[in-house]
Amino acid sequence: MCGIFVYVGTRNGIRIAIDGLKKVEYRGYDSAGIAFIEKGKIVCKKAVGKLKNLEEKLGDETATTVIAHTRWATHGKPTEENAHPILDAKGSVAVIHNGIIENYMQLREELEREGVKFRTETDTEVISNLIATVYKGDLLKAVQEMMPLIKGAWAIAVIHKDHPDECIVAKNSAPLVLGIGVGETFAASDPNALVHHTREVIYLSDGEVARIRPQGAELFDAEHLPISKQVEQIKHSVEEFSKGQFEHYTLKEIYEQPQAMRNAMLSRFFEDYGTVALDDLFLKPAELLAVKRIVIVAAGTSLHAGMIARYMLEEISRIPTSIEIASEFRYRNPIVEDGTLVIAISQSGETADTIAAVRELKAKGATIIALCNVQGTTLTRDADYTFFLRAGPEIGVCSTKAFTSQLTVLALFSLMMARLRHMSKLEGKEFLIALEAVPEQIETVLAQAMAIQHLADKYAHLNDFFFIGRRYMYPTCLEAALKLKEISYINANGYAAGELKHGPIALLNPHCPTFALCADQVTYDKIISNVLEAKARHSPIIALAFNDDERLHTIANDLILIPKTRDEFAPILASVVCQLFAYFCAKKRGADIDQPRNLAKSVTVE
Numbered sequence: 001m002c003g004i005f006v007y008v009g010t011r012n013g014i015r016i017a018i019d020g021l022k023k024v025e026y027r028g029y030d031s032a033g034i035a036f037i038e039k040g041k042i043v044c045k046k047a048v049g050k051l052k053n054l055e056e057k058l059g060d061e062t063a064t065t066v067i068a069h070t071r072w073a074t075h076g077k078p079t080e081e082n083a084h085p086i087l088d089a090k091g092s093v094a095v096i097h098n099g100i101i102e103n104y105m106q107l108r109e110e111l112e113r114e115g116v117k118f119r120t121e122t123d124t125e126v127i128s129n130l131i132a133t134v135y136k137g138d139l140l141k142a143v144q145e146m147m148p149l150i151k152g153a154w155a156i157a158v159i160h161k162d163h164p165d166e167c168i169v170a171k172n173s174a175p176l177v178l179g180i181g182v183g184e185t186f187a188a189s190d191p192n193a194l195v196h197h198t199r200e201v202i203y204l205s206d207g208e209v210a211r212i213r214p215q216g217a218e219l220f221d222a223e224h225l226p227i228s229k230q231v232e233q234i235k236h237s238v239e240e241f242s243k244g245q246f247e248h249y250t251l252k253e254i255y256e257q258p259q260a261m262r263n264a265m266l267s268r269f270f271e272d273y274g275t276v277a278l279d280d281l282f283l284k285p286a287e288l289l290a291v292k293r294i295v296i297v298a299a300g301t302s303l304h305a306g307m308i309a310r311y312m313l314e315e316i317s318r319i320p321t322s323i324e325i326a327s328e329f330r331y332r333n334p335i336v337e338d339g340t341l342v343i344a345i346s347q348s349g350e351t352a353d354t355i356a357a358v359r360e361l362k363a364k365g366a367t368i369i370a371l372c373n374v375q376g377t378t379l380t381r382d383a384d385y386t387f388f389l390r391a392g393p394e395i396g397v398c399s400t401k402a403f404t405s406q407l408t409v410l411a412l413f414s415l416m417m418a419r420l421r422h423m424s425k426l427e428g429k430e431f432l433i434a435l436e437a438v439p440e441q442i443e444t445v446l447a448q449a450m451a452i453q454h455l456a457d458k459y460a461h462l463n464d465f466f467f468i469g470r471r472y473m474y475p476t477c478l479e480a481a482l483k484l485k486e487i488s489y490i491n492a493n494g495y496a497a498g499e500l501k502h503g504p505i506a507l508l509n510p511h512c513p514t515f516a517l518c519a520d521q522v523t524y525d526k527i528i529s530n531v532l533e534a535k536a537r538h539s540p541i542i543a544l545a546f547n548d549d550e551r552l553h554t555i556a557n558d559l560i561l562i563p564k565t566r567d568e569f570a571p572i573l574a575s576v577v578c579q580l581f582a583y584f585c586a587k588k589r590g591a592d593i594d595q596p597r598n599l600a601k602s603v604t605v606e
């Protein structure tokens with residue numbers, strides 16, 4: 001869960017590497033560092049905290065081979081010593097590393113017995129020392145020799161003081177992509193970091209190694225044999241990676257949701273037939289009809305999307321569906337019966353817990369469909385089929401447009417399964433017409449941003465919130481609470497409204513508002529009762545309801561209205577309101593919105 005950027009070329013790579021790090025900083029930002037070779041010695045510059053601290057430490061150094069790293073601490077505190085690059089004991093080898101070396105304690109003990117002195121608390125230090133131990137003049141060979149010794153998920157880039165024009169990169173279960181330029185070669189954890197320099201990329205697979213030099217990359221498989229791989233083109237435009245006129249990526253991404261949703265739907269349905277054709281799903285109708293049970297695995301916001309999908313899959317497709325927290329599921333002994341279809345949801349496609357759960361399920365014979373936003377990721381390679389979200393790069397650490405795109409694709413999938421079973425063409429058509437209207441309805445919600453900002457200004461000083469809702473609004477509450485916690489550091493609980501009276505109601509008081517998501521027609525009367533219960537405990541009530549609501553204006557202290565839609569799609573509109581509310585609360589509190597403390601965008605560790 002760190003960011004890697006490598007430059008090997010003829011220009012001054014230090015500035016290029018710092019700019020590259022800015023594009024992968026979302027992956028971790030508790031410390032950063034770079035290394036390069038100067039007069040046969042490795043020079044290392046590191047700083048704790050954000051990248052700007054490292055920038056301040058840099059002078060007018062120049063270098064044509066640079067490895068750069070931004071860290072999310074796993075082994076050892078975020079200190080300068082533990083920041084990468086990590087050198088071997090003699091200072092000959094420098095390594096940057098994303099991931100975890102599971103057997104590092106054992107390797108460290110062995111190396112220490114051989115007299116190697118360790119200076120950091122990191123697992124990475126075993127890599128640099130192992131390479132230095134086996135090095136006999138050929139850096140590529142030394143890295144290849146070291147690789148079978150380490151266990152875990154990792155991507156690394158290595159330089160040696162005696163090889164000023166090359167860098168060796170390798171990976172296992174952590175992302176790494178090469179960028180092929182003219183007279184210069186790059187490597188990064190994310191292709192987004194390369195788009196300013198080249199659109200030509202090569203995705204490394206697990207066990208592969210590359211020697212990168214200014215003139216290009218030589219690739220080798222796990223058996224050390226030379227291989228050639230397809231050069232792919234990055235499709236996204238440079239603008240997609242910039243904030244444009246917005247103050248934060250998060251705000252830009254909230255505003256991109258109407259378009260992201262249109263992209264997610266594009267060419268994937270036939271309104272006249274009331275049905276769906278999902279590209280990349282090569283299962284025959286008979287195979288889809290044989291699905292008896294769906295298991296959804298995911299984490300965080302993606303988990304909440306899965307929880308909403310469960311209501312849809314059971315209600316409209318009539319398929320028993322369970323939703324599983326990936327980090328818990330991997331340690332169960334799941335029962336996979338014939339006819340089990342797994343949907344793994346992950347914006348990044350690199351979430352370690354979700355990938356581990358998928359591997360467990362796959363080993364037991366389940367068919368895996370991935371819902372993913374990023375192409376070429378571990379999850380998409382592990383899955384049998386992938387539906388891409390097409391939301392465009394999501395750079396803000398808190399997930400916004402990926403979430404609503406996930407809900408869109410899941411709605412299409414549910415409709416497809418329903419139409420294959422019992423749903424009529426007319427019902428399918430009605431479903432699609434309502435779904436097609438949602439992007440424009442999101443625009444109506446976005447037009448209320450100023451009112452939502454005023455609301456946030458009114459409540460942002462408070463430290464505790466409850467979000468309550470029923471049915472589709474329940475997981476929507478979990479997501480709303482996560483957003484508020486994540487970016488504004490306000491303690492927020494998402495609750496099924498009916499559960500409030502079973503304990504948490506004890507916490508309500510005039511300083512603990514209840515944000516009631518009431519946009520569910522089936523349970524409307526019930527949630528009104530729950531809102532009244534909260535009001536009776538002097539909790540200020542912020543209510544969200546459909547725009548034809550007639551009751552809440554007399555009950556709620558503040559009321560936000562969203563356009564009327566089917567209950568299945570109300571989570572999308574309600575979530576946009578809650579994203580804006582969290583965003584403006586965070587802004588009012590002066591929080592670091594795009595890169596909240598302690599977090600990272602893709603969680604590639606357990």
Ligand code: AGP
Nearest residue numbers: 300301302346347348351398399
């Ligand atoms: C959402 O705002 C979070 N940053 C986080 O919960 C995220 O959704 C989770 O880590 C899962 O990520 P994924 O979708 O990339 O697998």
